[in-house]
Amino acid sequence: MDLDRLTLLTLGAALLCGVLAVAGVRTYAAGRARRQELIDRLAGGHGSRPATRRRFPNLDRRLRATRFGRRLELRLAATGLSLTPAEFLVAMLTAVVGLWLVAQATLAAFFGPIAAVVAVWAAFAFLNWQRQKRIEKFINQLPELSRILxxxxxxxxxxxxxLAMAAEELEAPAGEELAKVSDKLAVGHSIDDALGELADRLPSRELVVLVTTLVLANRAGGTVVGSLRNLTKTLEERKETRREVRTQLSQVVVTAYVVPFLGIGTLLLMDRIAPGAIDRMTSGFLGQAAVVAAFVLYAVGFFLIRRFSKIDV
Incomplete structure (x- = not known):
């Protein structure tokens, strides 16, 4: 009799442990799902696009804990790209390995490291270009933003x-950036801090003037309508001036990109005419030094042309 009771008690305890284990697993899985949903919703923006499941979550979590990862996250946020730091890093490393192997197989083994360095530079140059393009698009929307305000x-x-109304009416990137400002204001941030972060993300003279006007009007408590009306007219004139300057300098900008490609094309043509010439040229120290000096001069020429063609309006 005692043995039967002990058996039933053991079976009951085992059944209870099984039920609790299943309930614990379900609760843990539901918590992870809600956490991932929250992360995806925050990463997806202010309802502008559906949330997507991110790749490499463990690497992304470790990368965000470093100073490099935090800086990279800020740069990616300024570009408007739907990329996490881990996704960008993995894509860049894949491009580095791919270009290394292609350059080594196409030209010579000496060009593999050079192609890898160029790939890293091109990845961050792409981020700067995307950020600058987003800033230009935002600047073009500033007259309409000023008019709405x-x-x-x-x-x-x-x-x-x-600001919340302007976030709903304007398209990206102004709508997305103002939505971030509106969200910060909703959770208790001051107008000065929220608009200051906006100016830091998308730095431009026009935005600084608009932010300064709004901040001063908010501090003084006076009307801002007259200032915004005058600012709208000024922004429209600056928009047309920037467009004319960009059109005048388009040929110079194209030249800056054509010059380096001429050098690469010359190398490929040389190897095509005399197969193995590049391999023989880079087999010695003098040939390697000449190639490195040539690439350095092409890079210097590219940066000088870009610097001379950059005119702040």
Missing amino acids: ANATQAGLALRTA
Whole structure:
């Protein structure tokens, strides 16, 4: 009799442990799913696009804990790209390995490391280009933004409400950036801090003027309609001036990119005419030094042309 009771007690305890284990696993899985959903929703932006499951979550978590990862995350946020630091790093390393192997197989073994360095530079240059393109697009939207804020404040709306309204009416990137500002204001950040972070993400003279106007008007408590009206007209004129300058300098910008490709094309043509010539040329120290000096001169020429063609309006 005692043995039967002990058996039933053991079976009951085992059944209870099994039920608790299943409930614990389900609770843990549901918690992880909610956590991942929250991360994806925050990474997906202000409802502008559906959340996507991120790749390399463990690497991304470790990378964000480093100073390099945090800086890379800020640069990616300024570009508007839907990439995490880990995804960008893995893509860059894949491109580095691929270009290394292609250059080594196509030209010579000496060009593998050079191609890898060029790949790393090209990856970060792409981020800068994407960020600058986003800034230019945002600058083009500033006259419309200023007009919306002026109309909203003239109608008696508060500046916080006017910014939220502009975030809903404007397209990306202005809509996305103002949505971030509106979210920060909703959780207790001041207008000065929220607009200051916006100016840091997308630095430009036009945005600094607009932010300064809004901040001063908010501190002084006066009307901002007249200032925004005048600012809208000024931004429209600067927009046209920037467009004319960019059109005038388009040929110079193309030249900056054509010059380095001429050097690479010359190497490929040389190897095509005399197979193995590049391999023989880079087999000695003098040939390697000449190739490195040539690439350095091409890089210097590229940066000088880009510097001379950069005119701040």
